[in-house]
Amino acid sequence: MALSPQDAKDIIAGCHADPFSVLGLHEVAGKLVVRAFVPGAQEIDAVDPKTGRKIASLTPLGEGLFEGTATRRKKRFAYHLNVTQDGHEWRADDPYRFGPVMGEWDEYLLGEGTHRQLWHVLGAHVMTHEGVAGTHFALWAPNAARVSIVGDFNTWDGRRHLLRRRGQTGVWETFVPAIGEGDVYKFEVLDCNRQLLPQKADPVGFGSEHPPRTGSVVRQLSGHSWQDKGWMSKRGAIQRFDKPISVYEVHLGSWRRVPEEGNRPLSYAEHAQQLIAYVKDMGFTHIELMPISEFPFDGSWGYQPVGLFAPTIRHGTLEEFRAFIEAAHRADIGVILDWVPGHFPEDPHGLAKFDGTALYEHADPKEGFHPDWNTMVFNYGRAEVSNYLIANALYWLQEHHIDGLRVDAVASMLYRDYSRKDGEWIPNKDGGRENLEAIAFLQNMNSTAYGAVEGIMTVAEESTAFPGVSAPTDAGGLGFGFKWNMGWMNDTLAYMGEDPINRKYHHSKMTFGLHYAFSENFFLPLSHDEVVHGKGSLLDKMPGQGADKFANLRAYYGFMWGHPGKKLMFMGCEFAQGVEWNHDSSLDWHLLDHPLHAGMQALVRDLNGIYSAHPALYELDAKSEGFEWIEENNDAESVFAWIRRGHGDQPPILVVSNFTPVARLERRIGVPEPGHWVERLNTNSEFYGGDGLGNMGGVQSDQVAASGRAESIKLTLPPLSTLFFELERR
Known part of the structure; x- marks a missing residue:
């Protein structure tokens, strides 16, 4: 039925560049043909999803590939696949029968690198599509030959759920029926040479597995009913530079632990009760959270993130994190998030060499590798990468009602020769040491964030004499609200x-x-940096x-x-913690007996x-x-x-x-x-x-x-x- 041997071979091998042109429902020579690929199946019928009546008997073509002529005349109709395998029978929707989800306007903005609500399109979104409940997956991987979604739902077989390429945007998408909240997934990518890459976590995933597992987790983003209108309406007046702002910096993993339960850290719900009450009692106006974007290594304290859109599961789910933010706002406490757009780790499931090329980072290590932290440096000059990071900033501010972003390691972003010896860095187009692309990115991020979200603040951790860090962008400054x-x-x-x-x-x-x-x-x-790495506690310094x-x-x-x-x-300094901070243990609260x-x-x-x-x-x-x-x-x-x-x-x-x-x-x-x-x-x-x-x-x-x-x-x-x-x- 016009299925070429090469198409069949590529489908079975899981390397077909356009599986939606082959699988699913198609008109061939005036007839409607259903093709399905279910490795291991012995029999497949297409049936009416309501009545269960057979629509087409599919003939095996070998190794799980089937096709058959439908009895229906409509060019598009719903059907289920009735599958028999090893004596078991089950019914499921065919993922290849569904049309695209993304619209042309999204495609245009993605291609242009100006989609400020990127997370509304990319990532995993629970939805009902063409009357069926499931999850839509979308990924930017422009140099991939093939992308598929894998998880327990398809036995981690990358041949089963391939994504369709969307024009020249470099974006791939698919809708997978019956997948929803809590399901674990990764992307399987073939590079341009059709070589299989390590399975990748979702760069725009909203949830992750507990480390050391590295899968992304489907999380429902919509539907939360925020109850903090009072705080949100007044925070702009509270967070001005002529108001009192006193910040308590916190590492959620070690502020307080539960020794009776294996010395575990507190959950978001427990922090909502204990931490916020403490901060309120102490008279601090804000909490600053050391990075909570998902990260693989506890010893990085979150400063080497992999899941930039996922609140770490170490303390609970996305919804529980939002409840923590609401609890802070009910107490009139603002929440500042440490945000890390300066670099990312080389972990194979992360952003590095994402589609087989230097996609998020620079290809040249003189620009794309950070010698201090053995991490990769974002390519701020690439529109899609800059857009990814700016959208991430907006995501935290808009979707999670974060009140401010403290941007980590700004100095390392501003200078091309930061921590590099002569000959280990590349000058800018004018021959200077300033990273002009990073400067433009920071200006764009600040102007976009302040313009899009009322009442927020941004704070730069910047250790040099770079001029105008907190000056407006229209005056040539970087546009931050504050500078450390x-x-x-x-x-x-x-x-x-x-x-x-x-x-x-x-x-x-x-x-x-x-x-x-x-x-x-x-x-x-007086941050965590002053009480780690052998520096001792503040009390030790006296x-x-x-x-x-x-x-x-x-x-x-x-x-x-x-x-x-x-x-x-930083936490613990308020009661003169006697020893250097240890991220693996609780603060020494017993000292308050002295x-x-x-x-x-x-x-x-x-x-x-x-x-x-x-x-x-x-x-x-x-x-x-x-x-x-x-x-x-x-x-x-x-x-x-x-x-x-x-x-x-x-x-x-x-x-x-x-x-x-x-x-x-x-x-x-x-x-x-x-x-x-x-x-x-x-x-x-x-x-x-x-x-x-x-x-x-x-x-x-x-x-x-x-x-x-x-x-x-x-x-x-x-x-x-x-x-x-x-x-x-x-």
Whole structure:
């Protein structure tokens, strides 16, 4: 019936480039012919799906390939295949009888690399198609000779469910009846030489198996009824750069574990109860999740993702993750997601050499391989790859109501010579070291995200002096909302690591950050990177013994919360975790039984409280008029004093730090206005583990010149302490 020997051979071998032109229902010489391929079958009939009446008896052509003439005259009609194999009989829909799902507009946008809702088309989508329930699969693999879907539903036989190529887009698709939520699948790909590649997870899959298994899992994306309208309507006003933002960075796998159940990590549902209540109690405004996009290796902490569209199954399903986000929003807590568009691992089931070619990455290792992490670098200059990543950003923001993205390792994206020696990198078209394609991608991502999703924020982890990271794209900037101030973090931690007797020689490390503090919208980060890789804990970094270490750290936290810039603290640092962070175990919550650790936790809670309650500490974070040095150059005493101001007539806040173990009694500090200055917080308070030395609640100013000002207050500066004073206006 006009089936050529070559077609039959290719179908049986599973390498036919266009199986839909052969299998299914076709008109041949004026007759309707049904062809089916079911390896191992002995008999196949086409039957009416409603009545079970035979429509066609199919003749075996060999090795599971059958064909027969139908009794129907319509050019298209529904039918089932009645299959007999090894004494068993079953009925199933023929996947090759269904027409395409994708529309021409989707094809056009995919081909152009501008489909901003890529996940609506690619991936696995549970649907009803032509009246039948099943799942639509679509994949971008332009250089493949053949693509098929495999899973338990077809005994992982790549010959059974081949996809149809959609024109010149490089996209393949098929509809598989009876497949739905929870089914495991992978793509089987033949490269352009018809060589079989390792089975691939879905680059746009919404779910994954538990590692170390690597299959994708069909997850229903639509149908969730979000209950966070109140938060979503106001978050834009909350996440502005003139609002208090204090972020608690969390690794979900190790924040808290359940030792009674094999030391397992908490589920999304358990985090929704325990973590969110804790963050709320501590006064943080946001949670930042270390990457939760599916990743194969626990030791990467999520920074080497494979399933960019799949919330990791380690803590539960996609729906349970969404419930966690809703719980945060009910508590008025925003959620920021660590997002990793800079690189991806070489795991064979992932994106590397996806269709046998360097599809997502550069072919030349001087551009496409990252020496620091042994990972592949995305090819940002390829429209489809840039679109894939931008759509992924929008996916998290739109589909999961994520409030912000912290973009990892931006510096590694901006420079072609990042961590590369001479001769190991390729200059840009102008001969420079900047990665112009990555810069354009980041600008496009930020402008698209801010334009498409109201009220969100983006934050760059960027460690160089690249200009305009948080400047608008129309002014030539990268368009981020905020930038991590890595220089401030490195300088101030280096200062705090010095013995107090030597700090006078490093005084500028605490003041240098103010020379550029208003050039960007900064975050002050004390992140996980400072407590791993042999760096020890923050408490370890402090000099001295016992109580002195705690006093140093308390004073440092006070300095940080009084300094311009939004705040970020890694979990465990708030109660002075004693050892370096270990991703395989819980934080040492038992330390809170010790008064010094409990006191540190109480201090961070109160720092967040005073920060949120006083606009002078946040409204003008990114403007120089919000900051005024009172004492900047007192290196001999290691004393720092400054004023913070907010908009209008807000009461100013005076912050004073003494980073020596010597009490400064009756120490005069100049003030900009006369009046009573109320002591709002003292890191030396007995409540925090200090000895209680302070200023009895406040001091009255005198007309005595000090610090270059006509008015001053006489203070007791406890050793190793930071104090906050508010002008009381009557």
